[in-house]
Amino acid sequence: MSNVKVLPLLEPDGEPCCPPLTERPLTAEEAVRTAAMFKALGDPVRLRLFSAVASHAGGEACVCDISDVGVSQPTVSHHLKKLKDAGLLSSERRGTWVYYRVEPSVLAAMGHILGRYAA
Secondary structure (H helix, E strand, C coil): CCCCCCCCCCCCCCCCCCCCCCCCCCCCHHHHHHHHHHHCCCCHHHHHHHHHHHHHHHHHHEHHHCCCCCCCHHHHHHHHHHHCCCCCCCEEEEEEEEEEEEEECCCHHHHHHHHHHCC
């Protein structure tokens, strides 16, 4: 049984999980949540997969369209699972294929955390 927890990027009221890094020091809990998100993107293959999904036409991508990142299909699946576990992607199975989407608030939350330097 896995103890993986989905990273909550936005609270129910729509506020980002963490303040901009330039606003104040992060609490220990905020740092854990923020580090999990950036750790998931810290691998070059995961970053390429995340970018492929985020930039794909229509805002979602079939795994069949984004799996050419220089690693085997099982490795692609592993990295996509890590991105999902971090709350960065969501997925939906349609027939034999799985379609991935960047969670709607992810890019805005990442920009918010980086603060004024993200603009």
